[in-house]
Amino acid sequence: MSTFWSLWIIVLTLTNLALLLWVLLANRKVAVRDDEDPENRTTGHVYDGIEEYDNPLPRWWFKLFIATFIFSGIYLLLYPGLGNFPGLLNWTQEKELRGHQQQAQARFSDQFGEYAATPIEELARNPDAMKMGLRLFANNCAVCHGSDGGGNWGYPNLTDDAWQWGGSPERIKQTLVEGRQAAMPGWSAPLGEEGIAQVTEYVLSMAEREHDAEMAAEGEPLYNRNCVACHGADGKGNINLGAPDLTDDVWLYGGEPSGIRQTLRVGRNGVMPAQGDLLKDDRIHILAAYVYSLSLNYDEE
Amino acid sequence: MTKNRHGDSENDTGIRYVNLYEADDKVYMRRITGFYQRLRRYTGLPLLAGFLLMPWLIIDGRPAMLFDLPERRFHVLWLSFGPQDGMYLAWLLIIAAFLLFTVTVLVGRVWCGFTCPQTVWTQMFIWAEFLCEGDRNKRMKLDAQPWSSKKVARKGAKHGIWLAIALVTALTFVGYFVPIRELLVGLVTIDIHPVAAFWVFFFTAATYMNAGFMREQVCKYMCPYARFQSVMYDKDTLTVFYNYIRGEPRGPRKPTDDRHEKGLGDCIDCSWCVQVCPVDIDIRDGLQADCIDCGLCVDACNTVMDRMNYPRGLISFTTEDAIEHGHTRVFRPRFLAYGAILAVMLGVFAYSLSERLPVGLDVLRDRGTRLYRISGHEVENVYTLKINNKDRETHTYDLTVSGEYPFEVEGYRALPVEEGEILTVPVRVAVPREALDEVKTSVTLRIEARDDPEIFTEHTTTFIGPAPRGH
Numbered sequence: 001m002s003t004f005w006s007l008w009i010i011v012l013t014l015t016n017l018a019l020l021l022w023v024l025l026a027n028r029k030v031a032v033r034d035d036e037d038p039e040n041r042t043t044g045h046v047y048d049g050i051e052e053y054d055n056p057l058p059r060w061w062f063k064l065f066i067a068t069f070i071f072s073g074i075y076l077l078l079y080p081g082l083g084n085f086p087g088l089l090n091w092t093q094e095k096e097l098r099g100h101q102q103q104a105q106a107r108f109s110d111q112f113g114e115y116a117a118t119p120i121e122e123l124a125r126n127p128d129a130m131k132m133g134l135r136l137f138a139n140n141c142a143v144c145h146g147s148d149g150g151g152n153w154g155y156p157n158l159t160d161d162a163w164q165w166g167g168s169p170e171r172i173k174q175t176l177v178e179g180r181q182a183a184m185p186g187w188s189a190p191l192g193e194e195g196i197a198q199v200t201e202y203v204l205s206m207a208e209r210e211h212d213a214e215m216a217a218e219g220e221p222l223y224n225r226n227c228v229a230c231h232g233a234d235g236k237g238n239i240n241l242g243a244p245d246l247t248d249d250v251w252l253y254g255g256e257p258s259g260i261r262q263t264l265r266v267g268r269n270g271v272m273p274a275q276g277d278l279l280k281d282d283r284i285h286i287l288a289a290y291v292y293s294l295s296l297n298y299d300e301e
Numbered sequence: 302m303t304k305n306r307h308g309d310s311e312n313d314t315g316i317r318y319v320n321l322y323e324a325d326d327k328v329y330m331r332r333i334t335g336f337y338q339r340l341r342r343y344t345g346l347p348l349l350a351g352f353l354l355m356p357w358l359i360i361d362g363r364p365a366m367l368f369d370l371p372e373r374r375f376h377v378l379w380l381s382f383g384p385q386d387g388m389y390l391a392w393l394l395i396i397a398a399f400l401l402f403t404v405t406v407l408v409g410r411v412w413c414g415f416t417c418p419q420t421v422w423t424q425m426f427i428w429a430e431f432l433c434e435g436d437r438n439k440r441m442k443l444d445a446q447p448w449s450s451k452k453v454a455r456k457g458a459k460h461g462i463w464l465a466i467a468l469v470t471a472l473t474f475v476g477y478f479v480p481i482r483e484l485l486v487g488l489v490t491i492d493i494h495p496v497a498a499f500w501v502f503f504f505t506a507a508t509y510m511n512a513g514f515m516r517e518q519v520c521k522y523m524c525p526y527a528r529f530q531s532v533m534y535d536k537d538t539l540t541v542f543y544n545y546i547r548g549e550p551r552g553p554r555k556p557t558d559d560r561h562e563k564g565l566g567d568c569i570d571c572s573w574c575v576q577v578c579p580v581d582i583d584i585r586d587g588l589q590a591d592c593i594d595c596g597l598c599v600d601a602c603n604t605v606m607d608r609m610n611y612p613r614g615l616i617s618f619t620t621e622d623a624i625e626h627g628h629t630r631v632f633r634p635r636f637l638a639y640g641a642i643l644a645v646m647l648g649v650f651a652y653s654l655s656e657r658l659p660v661g662l663d664v665l666r667d668r669g670t671r672l673y674r675i676s677g678h679e680v681e682n683v684y685t686l687k688i689n690n691k692d693r694e695t696h697t698y699d700l701t702v703s704g705e706y707p708f709e710v711e712g713y714r715a716l717p718v719e720e721g722e723i724l725t726v727p728v729r730v731a732v733p734r735e736a737l738d739e740v741k742t743s744v745t746l747r748i749e750a751r752d753d754p755e756i757f758t759e760h761t762t763t764f765i766g767p768a769p770r771g772h
Contacts, residue, residue, distance in 0.1 A: 027321065028320065028321055028322065029318040029319060029320055029321060030318070030319050030321055031316050031317070031318055031319075032316070032317045032318070032319050056319075056320060056321055056322060056323035057321060057322050057323070058322065058323070058324070058325060058518060058521075058522055059322045059323055059324040059325075060324075060518065061322060061522075062322040127716045127717055130714065130716060131716060131724065134714075134716075134724075134725060134726060134727075135725065138685070138725060138727070142667075142727075146667060146674070146683050146727075147667050147683055147685050147727040148667075148683045148712050148727040148728065148729050149712075149727075150674060150676070150681065150683060150712070150729055151674075152671060152674070153671070157676075159712055249677065294712075
């Protein structure tokens with residue numbers, strides 16, 4: 001705030017207070033002409049024959065008015081109110097907010113920190129920890145993975161036992177902390193549309209699904225030349241590279257032949273953002289346990 | 302320039318200055334005994350005892366009345382309420398308002414005179430005043446005296462008793478919000494929560510000020526009841542009246558005088574009715590907004606009438622119609638209408654309270670990127686359930702789903718829900734794709750406590766699927 005506006009506010013505030021005080025004090029007494037009937041205590045207003053008394057107000061009301069002036073004086077002295085004057089307490093909204101945040105942080109780290117040393121497998125069966133996990137998941141993960149963790153097109157289902165980057169507690173936690181970046185290149189140029197169709201049939205044959213045997217036979221050498229490095233000779237994938245298993249019926253980008261062809265054409269680059277800086281260790285630990293527990297239920301079903 | 306006792310001043314120019322603010326005269330109530338004074342005592346005492354003892358009562362292993370603000374849980378006898386039960390409170394207040402209307406139409410402001418905390422506490426404080434300083438005349442004399450050791454002792458004792466009563470009141474009141482045993486232990490070991498300590502201090506000060514100094518000022522200037530009583534009164538409302546037909550013209554006389562010979566009414570103008578009045582009015586001026594219907598002037602006047610050998614009831618609880626026409630109509634349309642509305646509301650309130658479910662269920666369809674999910678041969682919808690345990694025990698709830706199609710629940714996690722907790726838990730509802738031949742249908746989700754089949758509730762919501770094949 002510039003000095004002018006600061007002064008402007010100070011002058012306005014103090015003038016207002018002074019004016020109000022003047023109004024209060026100047027109207028404390030009212031002049032009455034002596035020749036009027038001293039016994040008459042009505043205002044002189046008559047409505048339908050009803051007269052209005054002009055009774056004095058209780059004196060403690062006047063004292064309350066004065067008290068409000070004292071209050072505003074003290075308030076303006078202690079808190080920011082007069083332009084740039086910060087007040088004797090140096091109070092600011094930001095400090096107040098930071099104080100509350102610290103309090104909340106202290107409370108939450110007590111709550112979350114309680115489980116920091118518990119192994120994830122054990123934590124996944126702790127109902128209290130899982131309630132926290134539910135809330136953390138709903139706030140941070142549900143947008144992409146669905147509130148049930150069941151995934152969406154392009155976002156993996158976390159409730160089955162297919163894990164693109166590995167489903168062990170350690171791998172899940174690593175995925176959460178560091179994030180993941182998948183890198184399936186597009187094969188349009190090297191393979192051509194016919195090659196893509198042949199590889200698709202071969203992939204279908206690996207999954208023991210309906211396929212064109214002739215085209216699959218043509219596709220096999222193409223697969224062995226181009227895809228084996230990541231997806232493996234048996235098509236089981238590689239969790240270290242995030243290459244999915246091609247033999248199960250879990251398809252992140254659609255398992256119809258047309259979907260597989262499209263994936264081959266344009267490639268896929270799924271990104272899981274790193275949460276390490278956002279959520280801090282103790283929360284990620286609980287979240288990892290919750291994600292782990294999602295497929296635990298799947299196994300039990 | 303001269304000044305009168307109100308601070309008004311006058312000079313020679315013929316202009317008077319009248320103070321717009323005036324300190325009310327201090328009320329020195331004369332002690333009186335009689336029927337209404339005893340009635341006041343015996344309505345006040347049980348209420349006071351109830352107020353003092355309620356926080357100590359234990360039901361279901363917890364205080365019978367505890368308003369737990371940090372947890373947002375309100376325990377009332379056998380029930381516990383949460384913020385979502387706010388409607389009950391709203392209705393309770395509406396019912397209380399109608400009860401007030403009904404009672405006021407029939408018997409005036411008996412609430413004020415006999416049961417209002419302001420009255421009951423003022424009564425206690427005046428009792429302490431009487432104990433330490435004596436009755437009206439002695440008190441007036443004491444106040445006029447210069448300070449002496451005797452005056453200090455008497456005044457000190459009075460304020461001591463006042464503060465003690467105020468402290469007990471404050472502790473009890475805060476005991477409705479913090480378990481009173483914890484509060485007292487905390488007070489003794491000086492380990493009291495600063496917020497609780499503040500409110501104990503606040504209510505001690507407020508009680509001391511209110512019942513010690515504000516007294517009738519609260520009734521006159523703070524309480525709205527006095528201001529709207531006039532719209533609820535009619536000519537058949539029972540209230541304290543001075544029978545002006547019998548009493549006027551008033552005037553002093555000797556007990557031996559024949560009042561008829563002297564042309565006087567029954568009022569001997571002794572002003573006892575004014576001296577005993579807790580709000581400092583003259584009931585002979587007629588019905589006033591300040592009157593709290595306490596009946597002390599009735600007792601005072603009856604005492605005087607007995608001494609004069611006049612019939613009682615010059616001032617009495619009666620109605621305007623009774624004085625003017627000799628009869629009172631009790632069952633008038635206004636009273637009957639208020640009573641009927643009150644009865645209906647009370648009935649519905651009691652019924653809804655008895656039907657209150659100990660569990661609440663809210664269902665939200667997932668607001669994800671897609672309306673539904675195809676997983677293998679199944680169509681899935683995801684819902685977020687909010688299960689609110691309103692019971693006083695921890696429960697685990699089983700979930701079932703029903704509808705026109707063979708729906709099934711998947712991935713529901715049956716976690717124990719603590720008392721007052723709202724558990725947010727997602728579930729998937731799945732149906733075989735070929736079984737579903739509608740784009741939109743409804744499903745009903747039903748939860749039931751595993752340990753008590755009486756505790757259940759259900760919620761119906763929509764299920765959305767793809768356009769059926771072949772359409």
